[in-house]
Amino acid sequence: AQRVTQPEKLLSVFKGAPVELKCNYSYSGSPELFWYVQYSRQRLQLLLRHISRESIKGFTADLNKGETSFHLKKPFAQEEDSAMYYCARAYGGATNKLIFGTGTLLAVQP
Amino acid sequence: GAGVSQSPRYKVAKRGQDVALRCDPISGHVSLFWYQQALGQGPEFLTYFQNEAQLDKSGLPSDRFFAERPEGSVSTLKIQRTQQEDSAVYLCASSPNRAGGNQPQHFGDGTRLSIL
Numbered sequence A: 001a002q003r004v005t006q007p008e009k010l011l012s013v014f015k016g017a018p019v020e021l022k023c024n025y026s027y028s029g030s031p032e033l034f035w036y037v038q039y040s041r042q043r044l045q046l047l048l049r050h051i052s053r054e055s056i057k058g059f060t061a062d063l064n065k066g067e068t069s070f071h072l073k074k075p076f077a078q079e080e081d082s083a084m085y086y087c088a089r090a091y092g093g094a095t096n097k098l099i100f101g102t103g104t105l106l107a108v109q110p
Numbered sequence B: 001g002a003g004v005s006q007s008p009r010y011k012v013a014k015r016g017q018d019v020a021l022r023c024d025p026i027s028g029h030v031s032l033f034w035y036q037q038a039l040g041q042g043p044e045f046l047t048y049f050q051n052e053a054q055l056d057k058s059g060l061p062s063d064r065f066f067a068e069r070p071e072g073s074v075s076t077l078k079i080q081r082t083q084q085e086d087s088a089v090y091l092c093a094s095s096p097n098r099a100g101g102n103q104p105q106h107f108g109d110g111t112r113l114s115i116l
Helices: none
Strands: A010-014 A019-021 A032-038 A045-049 A072-074 A083-090 A098-100 A104-109 B005-007 B010-013 B019-024 B031-037 B044-050 B053-056 B065-068 B075-079 B088-095 B111-115
Touching (some): A010 A019, A019 A104, A098 B044
Antiparallel strands (some): A083 A104
16 A cells, blocks of 8 residues: 655754654655645645645755655744644545645744 | 635534535636545545546545535535544545646645544
8 A cells, every 4th residue: 555654743943953854655656745734723735746846935855766755854944834744645546636644743943 | 716615614413413514625626535634643535526426435434424526516525323433624625627647636624523
């Protein structure tokens, strides 16, 4: 079965420190990978997707097929980055349903 | 424009009751997904519609769960004879086109269902 693993339930850093949220996926062909974010009292929203290779709010994520990883990084954390982050891959086929990891809560301390 | 709208936001029901959860996708979106999110977990896929056709219901946990989208817009997720393990947040998401390709899904706020 296809799986997405986020090993850390909680990541606490100080403002200005670098951030890396880990995500690994089970290997299967060419994955379509996403990071979704949920800020307090807001809905789940797309942060970035690997195919667009863009940087959103200072975050980047590089697909490493050799390590089957798609870690989310930001060089300098801001307090407003505090949120729940979910890594997801599209299952593909007829539905393109998403398979999510269990999420990592990022807490940025002042 | 308006995003995905779900109602009710909160639903409390007694075990054994039937519940119905509504999703209004973004206007014109072809694809509609339902997910179930248990406490401390990521969302898990339940079912998928392309317009009015339910193309994938592989994630529905039992035959007590039923979903429909009769006119290809609004969708309803119905749970019959609810049980305590049905307590979760139910998320609806839509995307513009047919499934396939790297299309982001737009999520609603979810319905938090509590079964007593």
